[in-house]
Amino acid sequence: MNLGLSDDQEMLLHGVREFAQGEIAPRARAMDAEAQIPAEIIDQMRELGLFGAQVPEAYGGLGLDTVTYAAIIEELARACAGISILLSVHSSVAAHPLMLFGNEEQRRRFLPHMAAGEIGAFCLSEPESGSDAASLKTSARRDGDDYVLNGTKVFVSGGSLASFYLLMARTDPQARPLHRGISAFLVERETAGLILGRKEEKMGLRASDTMEIFLEDCRVPVANRIGEEGVGFKIAMKSLDSGRIGVGAQAVGIAQAALQEALAYAKVRQQFGHPLVHFQAIQSKLAEMSTRLEGSRLLVRHAAWLKDQGRPFTRQAAMAKLNASEVATWVTHQALQIHGGYGYMKEYAVERYYRDARVTEIYEGTSEMQRLVIARCLLRGE
Protein backbone atom coordinates (compact mmCIF):
# COMPACT_ATOMS: atom_id res chain seq x y z
CA MET A 1 0.00 0.00 0.00
CA ASN A 2 1.44 3.35 -1.06
CA LEU A 3 -0.32 6.27 0.59
CA GLY A 4 2.06 8.93 -0.71
CA LEU A 5 1.13 11.27 -3.56
CA SER A 6 2.90 11.13 -6.92
CA ASP A 7 4.56 14.18 -8.49
CA ASP A 8 1.57 14.59 -10.84
CA GLN A 9 -0.87 14.46 -7.93
CA GLU A 10 1.22 16.98 -5.97
CA MET A 11 1.36 19.33 -8.96
CA LEU A 12 -2.40 19.23 -9.44
CA LEU A 13 -2.95 19.80 -5.73
CA HIS A 14 -0.56 22.70 -5.77
CA GLY A 15 -2.84 24.39 -8.33
CA VAL A 16 -5.93 23.65 -6.25
CA ARG A 17 -4.20 24.98 -3.11
CA GLU A 18 -3.24 28.20 -4.87
CA PHE A 19 -6.82 28.66 -6.02
CA ALA A 20 -8.27 27.78 -2.60
CA GLN A 21 -5.90 29.98 -0.60
CA GLY A 22 -5.74 32.79 -3.15
CA GLU A 23 -9.36 33.08 -4.23
CA ILE A 24 -11.57 31.28 -1.71
CA ALA A 25 -9.97 31.72 1.73
CA PRO A 26 -9.93 35.55 1.65
CA ARG A 27 -13.68 35.53 0.95
CA ALA A 28 -14.68 32.70 3.30
CA ARG A 29 -15.76 35.00 6.10
CA ALA A 30 -17.99 37.00 3.75
CA MET A 31 -19.48 33.81 2.29
CA ASP A 32 -20.30 32.68 5.83
CA ALA A 33 -21.92 36.02 6.67
CA GLU A 34 -23.86 36.27 3.40
CA ALA A 35 -24.69 32.54 3.32
CA GLN A 36 -23.82 32.09 -0.31
CA ILE A 37 -21.03 31.22 -2.71
CA PRO A 38 -20.28 33.96 -5.26
CA ALA A 39 -21.05 32.89 -8.84
CA GLU A 40 -17.53 33.78 -9.98
CA ILE A 41 -16.00 31.28 -7.53
CA ILE A 42 -18.18 28.53 -8.97
CA ASP A 43 -17.17 29.65 -12.48
CA GLN A 44 -13.50 29.39 -11.50
CA MET A 45 -14.11 25.90 -10.15
CA ARG A 46 -15.68 25.03 -13.52
CA GLU A 47 -12.67 26.41 -15.38
CA LEU A 48 -10.35 24.27 -13.26
CA GLY A 49 -12.45 21.23 -14.16
CA LEU A 50 -13.17 20.46 -10.50
CA PHE A 51 -16.77 19.41 -11.11
CA GLY A 52 -15.45 16.68 -13.40
CA ALA A 53 -12.68 15.62 -11.02
CA GLN A 54 -13.87 12.03 -10.75
CA VAL A 55 -15.86 11.81 -13.98
CA PRO A 56 -14.01 9.60 -16.50
CA GLU A 57 -12.29 11.41 -19.38
CA ALA A 58 -14.60 9.64 -21.84
CA TYR A 59 -17.45 11.70 -20.41
CA GLY A 60 -15.58 14.99 -20.29
CA GLY A 61 -14.07 14.76 -16.80
CA LEU A 62 -10.54 14.65 -15.40
CA GLY A 63 -10.87 10.99 -14.41
CA LEU A 64 -8.91 11.44 -11.18
CA ASP A 65 -8.52 8.66 -8.64
CA THR A 66 -10.21 8.90 -5.24
CA VAL A 67 -6.99 9.61 -3.33
CA THR A 68 -6.43 12.76 -5.40
CA TYR A 69 -10.09 13.69 -5.22
CA ALA A 70 -10.07 13.42 -1.40
CA ALA A 71 -6.97 15.61 -1.25
CA ILE A 72 -8.77 18.21 -3.41
CA ILE A 73 -11.76 18.21 -1.05
CA GLU A 74 -9.38 18.65 1.90
CA GLU A 75 -7.72 21.66 0.24
CA LEU A 76 -11.07 23.28 -0.51
CA ALA A 77 -12.33 22.61 3.03
CA ARG A 78 -9.24 24.29 4.49
CA ALA A 79 -10.39 27.43 2.71
CA CYS A 80 -14.19 27.10 2.96
CA ALA A 81 -16.14 24.08 4.20
CA GLY A 82 -19.29 25.13 2.33
CA ILE A 83 -17.53 25.00 -1.02
CA SER A 84 -16.00 21.62 -0.27
CA ILE A 85 -19.40 20.07 0.42
CA LEU A 86 -20.82 21.47 -2.81
CA LEU A 87 -18.15 19.59 -4.74
CA SER A 88 -18.27 16.51 -2.52
CA VAL A 89 -22.04 16.04 -2.90
CA HIS A 90 -21.89 16.73 -6.64
CA SER A 91 -19.04 14.26 -7.18
CA SER A 92 -19.72 11.45 -4.71
CA VAL A 93 -23.48 11.19 -4.38
CA ALA A 94 -24.76 12.68 -7.64
CA ALA A 95 -22.26 12.02 -10.48
CA HIS A 96 -20.60 8.88 -9.08
CA PRO A 97 -23.85 6.86 -8.75
CA LEU A 98 -24.53 7.57 -12.43
CA MET A 99 -21.21 5.99 -13.31
CA LEU A 100 -21.93 3.00 -11.10
CA PHE A 101 -25.60 2.40 -11.80
CA GLY A 102 -26.61 4.49 -14.83
CA ASN A 103 -26.88 2.92 -18.27
CA GLU A 104 -24.69 4.11 -21.13
CA GLU A 105 -27.40 6.39 -22.54
CA GLN A 106 -27.81 8.08 -19.14
CA ARG A 107 -24.08 8.48 -18.67
CA ARG A 108 -23.72 10.11 -22.11
CA ARG A 109 -26.75 12.33 -21.52
CA PHE A 110 -25.85 13.64 -18.06
CA LEU A 111 -22.18 13.18 -17.17
CA PRO A 112 -20.65 15.64 -19.68
CA HIS A 113 -22.97 18.35 -18.29
CA MET A 114 -22.00 17.48 -14.73
CA ALA A 115 -18.30 17.40 -15.61
CA ALA A 116 -18.69 20.87 -17.13
CA GLY A 117 -20.10 22.16 -13.85
CA GLU A 118 -23.86 21.77 -14.00
CA ILE A 119 -24.29 20.90 -10.36
CA GLY A 120 -25.77 17.70 -8.95
CA ALA A 121 -27.55 17.36 -5.58
CA PHE A 122 -28.66 14.35 -3.52
CA CYS A 123 -32.20 13.99 -2.15
CA LEU A 124 -32.67 11.19 0.36
CA SER A 125 -33.70 12.86 3.63
CA GLU A 126 -37.32 13.73 4.37
CA PRO A 127 -39.08 15.43 7.28
CA GLU A 128 -39.84 12.08 8.97
CA SER A 129 -37.03 10.00 7.53
CA GLY A 130 -33.38 10.72 8.40
CA SER A 131 -31.19 7.95 9.79
CA ASP A 132 -34.02 5.54 9.00
CA ALA A 133 -33.79 6.34 5.29
CA ALA A 134 -35.67 3.18 4.24
CA SER A 135 -38.85 4.66 5.73
CA LEU A 136 -38.97 7.51 3.18
CA LYS A 137 -42.43 8.42 1.94
CA THR A 138 -41.97 10.33 -1.33
CA SER A 139 -43.94 8.31 -3.87
CA ALA A 140 -43.18 7.55 -7.51
CA ARG A 141 -46.23 6.13 -9.31
CA ARG A 142 -45.71 4.67 -12.78
CA ASP A 143 -47.92 6.27 -15.42
CA GLY A 144 -47.09 5.20 -18.99
CA ASP A 145 -43.58 6.30 -19.87
CA ASP A 146 -43.35 8.50 -16.78
CA TYR A 147 -43.30 8.28 -13.02
CA VAL A 148 -45.33 10.83 -11.08
CA LEU A 149 -43.45 11.95 -7.95
CA ASN A 150 -45.07 13.45 -4.84
CA GLY A 151 -43.45 14.26 -1.51
CA THR A 152 -41.03 16.50 0.35
CA LYS A 153 -37.25 16.33 0.56
CA VAL A 154 -35.32 18.24 3.21
CA PHE A 155 -31.74 19.37 3.86
CA VAL A 156 -30.73 19.24 0.19
CA SER A 157 -27.16 20.59 0.00
CA GLY A 158 -26.61 22.76 -3.05
CA GLY A 159 -30.33 22.51 -3.76
CA SER A 160 -30.72 26.04 -5.10
CA LEU A 161 -27.68 25.79 -7.40
CA ALA A 162 -28.31 22.30 -8.75
CA SER A 163 -29.33 21.36 -12.27
CA PHE A 164 -29.75 17.66 -11.42
CA TYR A 165 -31.17 15.94 -8.34
CA LEU A 166 -30.45 12.30 -7.60
CA LEU A 167 -33.66 11.55 -5.75
CA MET A 168 -34.91 8.46 -3.95
CA ALA A 169 -38.65 7.71 -4.02
CA ARG A 170 -40.93 4.80 -3.23
CA THR A 171 -42.14 2.91 -6.31
CA ASP A 172 -43.63 -0.04 -4.40
CA PRO A 173 -45.50 0.82 -1.19
CA GLN A 174 -46.20 -2.88 -0.51
CA ALA A 175 -42.59 -4.08 -0.72
CA ARG A 176 -41.10 -5.58 2.44
CA PRO A 177 -38.58 -4.99 3.81
CA LEU A 178 -39.29 -1.32 3.12
CA HIS A 179 -35.99 -0.59 1.36
CA ARG A 180 -36.90 -2.95 -1.49
CA GLY A 181 -39.65 -0.54 -2.56
CA ILE A 182 -37.33 2.40 -3.25
CA SER A 183 -36.02 3.52 -6.66
CA ALA A 184 -33.58 6.24 -7.75
CA PHE A 185 -34.30 8.99 -10.28
CA LEU A 186 -32.27 11.74 -11.87
CA VAL A 187 -34.66 14.69 -11.82
CA GLU A 188 -33.77 17.69 -13.95
CA ARG A 189 -34.16 21.15 -12.49
CA GLU A 190 -36.66 22.41 -15.04
CA THR A 191 -39.05 19.49 -14.50
CA ALA A 192 -42.53 20.80 -13.81
CA GLY A 193 -43.62 19.98 -10.25
CA LEU A 194 -40.13 20.24 -8.74
CA ILE A 195 -40.45 23.24 -6.45
CA LEU A 196 -37.70 24.78 -4.33
CA GLY A 197 -38.84 25.48 -0.77
CA ARG A 198 -37.13 27.46 1.93
CA LYS A 199 -33.41 27.79 2.42
CA GLU A 200 -32.43 26.72 5.95
CA GLU A 201 -30.69 29.13 8.33
CA LYS A 202 -27.76 27.16 9.69
CA MET A 203 -25.27 27.29 12.55
CA GLY A 204 -22.29 26.61 10.27
CA LEU A 205 -21.43 25.58 6.74
CA ARG A 206 -23.35 28.67 5.84
CA ALA A 207 -21.87 29.23 2.37
CA SER A 208 -23.55 25.98 1.33
CA ASP A 209 -27.29 26.31 0.75
CA THR A 210 -29.50 23.68 2.37
CA MET A 211 -32.90 23.50 0.73
CA GLU A 212 -36.33 22.03 1.13
CA ILE A 213 -37.73 20.58 -2.11
CA PHE A 214 -41.35 19.79 -2.91
CA LEU A 215 -42.48 17.34 -5.54
CA GLU A 216 -46.00 17.99 -6.70
CA ASP A 217 -47.16 15.68 -9.48
CA CYS A 218 -43.64 15.93 -10.81
CA ARG A 219 -43.42 13.85 -14.03
CA VAL A 220 -40.09 12.13 -14.52
CA PRO A 221 -39.50 9.97 -17.62
CA VAL A 222 -38.82 6.27 -17.07
CA ALA A 223 -35.57 6.96 -18.98
CA ASN A 224 -34.41 8.96 -15.91
CA ARG A 225 -34.75 6.06 -13.48
CA ILE A 226 -31.26 5.02 -12.41
CA GLY A 227 -30.97 1.24 -12.11
CA GLU A 228 -33.88 -1.15 -11.84
CA GLU A 229 -36.99 -0.51 -9.81
CA GLY A 230 -36.35 -1.39 -6.16
CA VAL A 231 -32.58 -0.83 -6.11
CA GLY A 232 -32.73 2.85 -5.14
CA PHE A 233 -31.84 2.21 -1.50
CA LYS A 234 -28.80 0.20 -2.53
CA ILE A 235 -27.78 3.04 -4.87
CA ALA A 236 -28.15 5.55 -2.03
CA MET A 237 -26.10 3.44 0.41
CA LYS A 238 -23.33 2.73 -2.13
CA SER A 239 -23.23 6.44 -2.97
CA LEU A 240 -22.91 7.31 0.71
CA ASP A 241 -19.94 4.94 1.06
CA SER A 242 -18.11 7.21 -1.39
CA GLY A 243 -19.65 10.34 0.09
CA ARG A 244 -18.16 9.50 3.48
CA ILE A 245 -14.66 9.66 2.04
CA GLY A 246 -15.52 13.20 0.90
CA VAL A 247 -16.98 14.22 4.27
CA GLY A 248 -13.96 12.69 6.03
CA ALA A 249 -11.63 14.71 3.78
CA GLN A 250 -13.71 17.80 4.47
CA ALA A 251 -13.36 17.28 8.23
CA VAL A 252 -9.59 16.85 7.85
CA GLY A 253 -9.40 20.12 5.88
CA ILE A 254 -11.34 22.07 8.52
CA ALA A 255 -9.20 20.62 11.32
CA GLN A 256 -6.00 21.42 9.40
CA ALA A 257 -7.04 25.04 9.01
CA ALA A 258 -7.90 25.26 12.71
CA LEU A 259 -4.55 23.78 13.77
CA GLN A 260 -2.65 26.24 11.59
CA GLU A 261 -4.57 29.21 12.99
CA ALA A 262 -4.03 28.02 16.55
CA LEU A 263 -0.30 27.52 15.99
CA ALA A 264 0.11 30.94 14.39
CA TYR A 265 -1.86 32.64 17.17
CA ALA A 266 0.02 30.85 19.94
CA LYS A 267 3.31 32.09 18.50
CA VAL A 268 2.32 35.75 18.69
CA ARG A 269 -0.03 36.01 21.66
CA GLN A 270 1.94 36.87 24.80
CA GLN A 271 0.86 36.19 28.37
CA PHE A 272 2.98 36.11 31.54
CA GLY A 273 5.79 37.62 29.49
CA HIS A 274 5.98 34.78 26.97
CA PRO A 275 4.21 33.70 23.76
CA LEU A 276 1.58 31.01 24.41
CA VAL A 277 3.71 28.37 22.65
CA HIS A 278 6.17 28.70 25.53
CA PHE A 279 3.70 26.98 27.88
CA GLN A 280 3.76 23.19 27.91
CA ALA A 281 0.01 22.95 28.36
CA ILE A 282 -0.39 24.71 25.00
CA GLN A 283 2.37 22.64 23.36
CA SER A 284 0.63 19.51 24.57
CA LYS A 285 -2.67 20.61 23.00
CA LEU A 286 -0.95 21.42 19.68
CA ALA A 287 0.87 18.07 19.67
CA GLU A 288 -2.31 16.12 20.27
CA MET A 289 -4.25 18.13 17.69
CA SER A 290 -1.57 17.38 15.10
CA THR A 291 -1.40 13.68 16.01
CA ARG A 292 -5.15 13.10 15.85
CA LEU A 293 -5.40 15.09 12.64
CA GLU A 294 -2.67 13.10 10.92
CA GLY A 295 -4.35 9.84 11.99
CA SER A 296 -7.66 10.96 10.54
CA ARG A 297 -6.01 11.97 7.25
CA LEU A 298 -4.45 8.51 6.95
CA LEU A 299 -7.79 6.77 7.54
CA VAL A 300 -9.41 8.90 4.83
CA ARG A 301 -6.58 8.23 2.42
CA HIS A 302 -6.67 4.50 3.18
CA ALA A 303 -10.41 4.29 2.44
CA ALA A 304 -9.85 6.25 -0.80
CA TRP A 305 -6.96 3.95 -1.75
CA LEU A 306 -9.07 0.82 -1.14
CA LYS A 307 -11.78 2.26 -3.38
CA ASP A 308 -9.22 2.96 -6.10
CA GLN A 309 -8.03 -0.66 -5.85
CA GLY A 310 -11.59 -1.86 -6.43
CA ARG A 311 -11.60 -3.43 -2.97
CA PRO A 312 -14.43 -3.27 -0.38
CA PHE A 313 -14.26 0.00 1.54
CA THR A 314 -17.64 0.41 3.31
CA ARG A 315 -16.21 -0.15 6.81
CA GLN A 316 -13.08 1.90 6.16
CA ALA A 317 -15.09 4.82 4.73
CA ALA A 318 -17.39 4.77 7.78
CA MET A 319 -14.36 4.61 10.11
CA ALA A 320 -12.65 7.45 8.24
CA LYS A 321 -15.76 9.65 8.40
CA LEU A 322 -16.48 8.82 12.05
CA ASN A 323 -12.94 9.48 13.14
CA ALA A 324 -12.25 12.56 11.02
CA SER A 325 -15.51 14.26 12.00
CA GLU A 326 -15.02 13.68 15.73
CA VAL A 327 -11.38 14.76 15.45
CA ALA A 328 -12.45 17.92 13.58
CA THR A 329 -14.96 18.78 16.31
CA TRP A 330 -12.28 18.25 18.95
CA VAL A 331 -9.46 20.03 17.11
CA THR A 332 -11.60 23.09 16.34
CA HIS A 333 -12.67 23.16 20.01
CA GLN A 334 -9.01 23.20 21.10
CA ALA A 335 -8.08 25.80 18.48
CA LEU A 336 -10.80 28.10 19.79
CA GLN A 337 -9.62 27.49 23.36
CA ILE A 338 -6.04 28.44 22.42
CA HIS A 339 -7.42 31.73 21.09
CA GLY A 340 -9.09 32.42 24.46
CA GLY A 341 -11.81 35.09 24.28
CA TYR A 342 -10.69 36.18 20.82
CA GLY A 343 -11.56 32.72 19.50
CA TYR A 344 -15.17 33.44 20.39
CA MET A 345 -15.17 36.54 18.17
CA LYS A 346 -16.16 36.48 14.52
CA GLU A 347 -12.99 38.36 13.65
CA TYR A 348 -11.05 35.11 14.10
CA ALA A 349 -11.53 32.23 11.67
CA VAL A 350 -11.51 29.54 14.39
CA GLU A 351 -15.01 30.62 15.38
CA ARG A 352 -16.21 29.62 11.89
CA TYR A 353 -14.20 26.38 11.83
CA TYR A 354 -15.79 25.39 15.15
CA ARG A 355 -19.27 25.90 13.71
CA ASP A 356 -18.42 24.29 10.36
CA ALA A 357 -16.88 21.15 11.83
CA ARG A 358 -19.97 20.19 13.80
CA VAL A 359 -22.09 19.08 10.87
CA THR A 360 -19.53 16.52 9.71
CA GLU A 361 -20.71 14.36 12.64
CA ILE A 362 -24.28 14.58 11.37
CA TYR A 363 -24.67 14.46 7.59
CA GLU A 364 -24.13 11.52 5.28
CA GLY A 365 -24.93 9.41 8.34
CA THR A 366 -24.51 10.50 11.97
CA SER A 367 -21.66 9.21 14.12
CA GLU A 368 -24.13 6.79 15.70
CA MET A 369 -24.97 5.42 12.25
CA GLN A 370 -21.28 5.11 11.31
CA ARG A 371 -20.76 2.99 14.42
CA LEU A 372 -23.68 0.80 13.36
CA VAL A 373 -22.24 0.40 9.84
CA ILE A 374 -18.80 -0.49 11.24
CA ALA A 375 -20.27 -2.98 13.73
CA ARG A 376 -22.41 -4.62 11.04
CA CYS A 377 -19.35 -5.08 8.81
CA LEU A 378 -17.47 -6.62 11.74
CA LEU A 379 -20.33 -8.96 12.59
CA ARG A 380 -20.48 -10.07 8.94
CA GLY A 381 -16.77 -10.85 9.16
CA GLU A 382 -15.77 -8.19 6.60
Ligand SMILES: Cc1cc2nc3c(=O)[nH]c(=O)nc-3n(C[C@H](O)[C@H](O)[C@H](O)COP(=O)(O)OP(=O)(O)OC[C@H]3O[C@@H](n4cnc5c(N)ncnc54)[C@H](O)[C@@H]3O)c2cc1C
Ligand atom coordinates in the same frame (compact mmCIF):
# COMPACT_ATOMS: atom_id res chain seq x y z
C1 LIG B 1 -26.24 20.92 6.71
C2 LIG B 1 -26.89 19.62 6.33
C3 LIG B 1 -26.82 19.21 5.00
C4 LIG B 1 -27.43 18.02 4.61
N1 LIG B 1 -27.41 17.66 3.27
C5 LIG B 1 -28.15 16.60 2.87
C6 LIG B 1 -28.29 16.29 1.47
O1 LIG B 1 -27.68 16.95 0.61
N2 LIG B 1 -29.12 15.29 1.10
C7 LIG B 1 -29.79 14.54 2.03
O2 LIG B 1 -30.50 13.64 1.62
N3 LIG B 1 -29.66 14.79 3.35
C8 LIG B 1 -28.87 15.80 3.80
N4 LIG B 1 -28.76 16.07 5.14
C9 LIG B 1 -29.50 15.26 6.09
C10 LIG B 1 -28.61 14.39 6.98
O3 LIG B 1 -28.06 13.34 6.24
C11 LIG B 1 -29.48 13.96 8.18
O4 LIG B 1 -29.65 15.10 9.00
C12 LIG B 1 -28.85 12.82 8.97
O5 LIG B 1 -28.83 11.63 8.21
C13 LIG B 1 -29.60 12.55 10.29
O6 LIG B 1 -30.97 12.47 10.07
P1 LIG B 1 -31.96 13.36 10.99
O7 LIG B 1 -31.45 14.75 10.97
O8 LIG B 1 -33.34 13.12 10.54
O9 LIG B 1 -31.74 12.81 12.45
P2 LIG B 1 -32.45 11.51 13.11
O10 LIG B 1 -32.34 10.35 12.20
O11 LIG B 1 -33.80 11.90 13.60
O12 LIG B 1 -31.52 11.24 14.35
C14 LIG B 1 -31.55 12.02 15.54
C15 LIG B 1 -30.52 11.42 16.52
O13 LIG B 1 -30.88 10.07 16.84
C16 LIG B 1 -29.80 9.20 16.53
N5 LIG B 1 -30.31 7.92 16.06
C17 LIG B 1 -31.26 7.69 15.11
N6 LIG B 1 -31.46 6.38 14.96
C18 LIG B 1 -30.62 5.74 15.81
C19 LIG B 1 -30.33 4.37 16.11
N7 LIG B 1 -30.93 3.37 15.48
N8 LIG B 1 -29.40 4.10 17.03
C20 LIG B 1 -28.74 5.11 17.69
N9 LIG B 1 -28.97 6.42 17.46
C21 LIG B 1 -29.89 6.73 16.52
C22 LIG B 1 -29.01 9.93 15.44
O14 LIG B 1 -27.69 9.46 15.35
C23 LIG B 1 -29.12 11.36 15.92
O15 LIG B 1 -28.17 11.59 16.92
C24 LIG B 1 -28.11 17.23 5.57
C25 LIG B 1 -28.13 17.64 6.90
C26 LIG B 1 -27.53 18.80 7.28
C27 LIG B 1 -27.59 19.22 8.73
